[in-house]
Amino acid sequence: xxxxxxxxxxxxxxxxxxxxxxxxxxxxxxxxxxxxxxxxxxxxxxxxxxxxxxxxxxxxxxxxxxxxxxxxxxxxxxxxxxxxxxxxxxxxxxxxxxxxxxxxxxxxxxxxxxxxxxxxxxxxxxxxxxxxxxxxxxxxxxxxxxxxxxxxxxxxxxxxxxxxxxxxxxxxxxxxxxxxxxxxxxxxxxxxxxxxxxxxxxxxxxxxxxxxxxxxxxxxxxxxxxxxxxxxxxxxxxxxxxxxxxxxxxxxxxxxxxxxxxxxxxxxxxxxxxxxxxxxxxxxxxxxxxxxxxxxxxxxxxxxxxxxxxxxxxxxxxxx
Numbered sequence: 001x002x003x004x005x006x007x008x009x010x011x012x013x014x015x016x017x018x019x020x021x022x023x024x025x026x027x028x029x030x031x032x033x034x035x036x037x038x039x040x041x042x043x044x045x046x047x048x049x050x051x052x053x054x055x056x057x058x059x060x061x062x063x064x065x066x067x068x069x070x071x072x073x074x075x076x077x078x079x080x081x082x083x084x085x086x087x088x089x090x091x092x093x094x095x096x097x098x099x100x101x102x103x104x105x106x107x108x109x110x111x112x113x114x115x116x117x118x119x120x121x122x123x124x125x126x127x128x129x130x131x132x133x134x135x136x137x138x139x140x141x142x143x144x145x146x147x148x149x150x151x152x153x154x155x156x157x158x159x160x161x162x163x164x165x166x167x168x169x170x171x172x173x174x175x176x177x178x179x180x181x182x183x184x185x186x187x188x189x190x191x192x193x194x195x196x197x198x199x200x201x202x203x204x205x206x207x208x209x210x211x212x213x214x215x216x217x218x219x220x221x222x223x224x225x226x227x228x229x230x231x232x233x234x235x236x237x238x239x240x241x242x243x244x245x246x247x248x249x250x251x252x253x254x255x256x257x258x259x260x261x262x263x264x265x266x267x268x269x270x271x272x273x274x275x276x277x278x279x280x281x282x283x284x285x286x287x288x289x290x291x292x293x294x295x296x297x298x299x300x301x302x303x304x305x306x307x308x309x310x311x312x313x314x315x316x317x318x319x320x
Contacts (some may be wrong), residue, residue, distance in 0.1 A: 001038060001184055002070040004045045004110075007061050008098055010089065012077035013053045015116055015173040017073055020044075026192045033191070038182040040137070043067065047097035054079025064101045069108040072180055075118035076173060081131060090124060099125045106163065115167035115176045122258045123147040134159045136169035137204050141217070141258045154260060157204045168204040175201070219246060220258045227267050231274055232294045234258035235267040249313060272308065275301055 001122065005019055023040040030036035046061030053059060075098075081084040091094065102125045106112060114122040119135040120143065121129055129149040140154035157168045158175050165303065167176040182189035192198075222244050227235070240263060241248045255263045271293040278289045286298035295301045 001040050001072070001180075002068075003040055003180065004064065004067075004073045004096055005041045005042055006064060006069040006073055006075045006101070006121075006241065007044050007046050007051050007053075007059050009048065009051050009092070009094055010079045010138060011051070011053045011059070012079045012170075013055045013057065013118065014170065015076040015118070016021050016053065016059075017170065019076055019115075019177050019190070022174055022192060025195060026181050026188055030185075030188055031193060033185070033187055037188060040181070041182075041210055043070070045073075045102065047094050062096070065104065069105055071112045072111045072113060073102070073105050074111070074176065074180070075102075075114035075121050077116035077118045077136075077170075078121070080117065083139065086120065086139070086142070090120060095121060095124065102127060109163075111163050111165070113165040113167070113176050113180065115173040116169050118150050118218040119143070119166045120146070122166065123150055128166070131161050133161070133164075133166040133316060134168050134204075135166065136172075138169070140260060144257055144260060150304070152260060154254050155204065157201050172204070217254055217258045219244065219251065219254045223251065223255060223263065224266075224270070227263075227270055228274075231267075231271050232292055235264055237263060272304060273296070275305070 003023065005016065007016060020042060024041050027039050030039070044059060044061045045064040047064055051059045051061050078086065078089055080089045098121060102112060102122065106125075106127055112122060112127070116136045117139065117297055119128075119133065119295045120139075123133070123146070128147065132151045132153060134153055134156045135143045137154050138153065143150070143154070144152055154168070157172055159166050160179060165176060165179060167173065174196070175198075178189050178193055181280065183190060218249070223240060226240060237248050237251070240292045244251060246254075252263055255261065255266060261269070269272065275289050276294045278284060278292065279286070282289075283286060284292075284301055286301055290296070290301040293301070295304075
């Protein structure tokens with residue numbers, strides 16, 4: 001299987017190395033299987049003569065498009081991790097050239113995967129429009145605002161949508177590479193994951209810091225503080241909007257833009273978050289904790305936690 005890795009200037013070193021190392025490890029382990037798939041041949045491609053990673057390492061690249069269309073093209077993250085420098089990086093000429101190459105390869109039938117901040121490069125091409133996708137969790141607000149036509153679910157670590165695959169933050173590069181291997185050999189993917197000690201992590205929401213996302217917008221930050229102080233009392237959109245000095249429509253729109261959910265859904269998430277925290281850190285009963293976070297009885301809280309667990313299991317089965 002031929003795999004091109006698009007290396008743009010300032011590439012995230014860990015992401016690039018992770019992708020290459022996973023395929024290299026899989027090639028070494030293939031000999032242990034009774035029916036080994038063909039080797040994974042990786043080629044680093046670029047759009048400029050000289051490419052350096054974010055840490056200043058020079059990377060030898062082949063001009064993208066000079067070789068026959070590969071089976072896969074993977075896009076590692078750029079090294080810019082915050083909105084302002086990332087926005088500037090996405091305006092660069094090499095990124096624009098890379099976006100053009102993505103469109104051409106997509107038309108040729110190449111499957112394309114992107115991880116972490118690399119998902120922004122793929123989204124710039126328009127190829128993700130109207131498609132389900134994920135991205136690195138802490139830049140989800142910027143992603144939603146910049147690409148409103150993409151159906152973003154930033155809670156997921158991997159979204160496999162046929163020709164296009166997107167992966168979440170940082171070590172999502174490993175998950176992306178393992179998915180490509182799984183397409184050729186589920187056994188080899190499982191073996192590679194065991195050797196690299198990679199646990200299944202279908203959701204990145206478990207690692208996300210809700211405070212970080214909420215604090216990216218002043219109104220949403222105030223809403224979060226208001227909500228945390230009223231978990232036991234319940235949610236009312238009219239009361240929330242009045243307390244924050246905003247209209248219901250404005251509050252709902254801002255929360256959706258930043259968090260990708262309704263104010264009520266986020267309020268429920270905060271309830272569950274607080275309940276799980278109390279279950280882990282106190283000796284209080286489920287009934288006592290349920291009352292503290294606004295549920296009428298422990299049965300309701302238990303059922304809600306079970307539904308969240310089943311959703312995670314479904315995500316595991318859906319990947320790949």
